[in-house]
Amino acid sequence: MRLAEAWRVALDALRANRLRSGLTMLGMVIGVGAVVILVALGTGTKNEVQAQVEGLGSNLLLVVPGQVSLNAAPAVSRLDQSDLDAVIRVAGDRDRVAVSLTSGENVRAGKEQVFTSLLGVLETTPKVFLRDVRAGAYLTRTDVETGRRVAVLGSSVARTLFGERDPVGQQVTIAGVRFRVIGVFAPLGQSLGVDRDNEVHIPLSTAQRLLATKRVDAFAVKAPDAETIDRLGRDIVAELQRRHPDEEFSAVTQEQILGVLGDILGVLTAVLAAIAGISLLVGGVGVSNIMLVSVRERTREIGLRMALGARPRDIGLQFLLEAVLLTTIGGLLGIAFGVGASLATAALSPVPAALTWWSIALAFGVSCAVGIVFGVVPAQRAGRLDPVVALRTD
């Protein structure tokens, strides 16, 4: 029998039992669709995290007290102004060093009020991180050195407090102290689960006075290039270690953060895909089951075809192709469903979803493979029927 003929026979058989074929395919549609969607969500999340980390700026070193570890609580900082001066010395340029003293505070303007991250910073922040000021200007060195009560608002803080009005030149009250707004950041969105538009930057010296502390929490240092970044990190950690012998410090690069997060997200994606894969397996078992029923139902037809000259191979091929058609048509519908759902998710919700060709190709390949694997047993059973017995079956 010609192969084209075998395909046609298999397709006819599926058409003859539309409802059953459709329900059997549904298992494959759901399984393949789930794989495509979950891989898209995993990939989308990974891409977004990567974009966020890279969006911070390039060649960044984050220096924090304690160890950077996922299961360790952040250590309390004992760093202060003299440590900042030391780090600037090691980095060789004040413009390469950003620093933060962070606290959660209420910010008020008139009747409006919002709880934000208050950051005491240097005027160097926009030179280290990628941060654009949309209106007004950023802090100046004079602001920092004289401890002026001026603030730069994150875009969502500005919108909450002032709505459509221009906040620049307006007054806000932070922890009961009045500040003048001198600038508003361009929107940045989320970064690693933090809303970076819900921030207020004030000079470090002002923040230290406001919070009655001398400490700074963390440094970020911009290395001149990718080659020197690791050595610079070691030098800074060594200097801080020398100044605080009984404490630990860590310097991490964006690559290291990305590596850790990428690993976690990779495992998460794999686990989700594996769970979806189980539904594919269940779909495959359904196909196998239906094919066995089909072989039994069509035993007389098999007997007749054999009497007319069909070889066991012809009969086996007919049923194998039927199973493969079931799973590949189901798989294609599942891919369409998965692609549609992923695009809709990406378009209509903030959940990131990124389609990848490999996941679609893999889903299609797996559909074919499921058909072959789960079609083989019914096909062999059909091919091995004794024509005499098969013809006599009712």
Place this chain on the structure above:
Amino acid sequence: MTGDAAIEAIDVARTYALDGVSVSALRGVSLTIAHGEHVAVVGPSGSGKSTLMHLLGGLDQPTSGRLRIGGRDVAGLTPAEMAHLRNATIGFVFQSFHLLSRTSALDNVALPLVYRGQGARERRERAALMLERVGLSHRIGHKPNQLSGGEQQRVAIARALVTEPAVLLADEPTGNLDQATGAAVLELLEQLNTAEGVAVVLVTHDREVAERARRQITMRDGRIVDDSAAADGAGTGPVTGDASGEVPR
């Protein structure tokens, strides 16, 4: 043993193992079907006629004895080789027609040619010709459920003959038909036997049907108890009436 016989069986036996007990369905049958013969096989149920039919048709292999179909010894043939042999040599007509229900008359007739690897156009041309031969050229596109019983059996006959087989094996071809329709089908078979030279082997319960054949073989308990050809000394002798008195009904 003539090499050019359509089918030749020498001391053929067939034993089945049923739940560990061996049952002899055929106990040493010797028989030659010459090209162009018209033979009826009669006998009560359980006499072994169906088993003989399956063996002659190459659907089954004998437990012992020699069986040559279309000049080829079936001993040791694989299922695939047997399938090829059936396709090349034998045409089957069944009591219950055995047509594919969702398939048109034309494609039902063309079905055996599928397993010869023939192209669709050639298959359909030949199938259309065969349907014309059985007087159904106006029913080409009809599905079996749109055809009467007699028409369905004629489609089945066209299907059996489309491969130009040496032997047409008909198992109770009139069993599901009323008298008049059955007679018309038998007439068609006889006409094809004469015109196309295809040997026709009919298995039947019906004495009247059997008597229309030129040669009758009567079976009982897995043996041939009477063969009108042996009595006449020729395979193509005239109908001799009730040969044994053992034909039921």
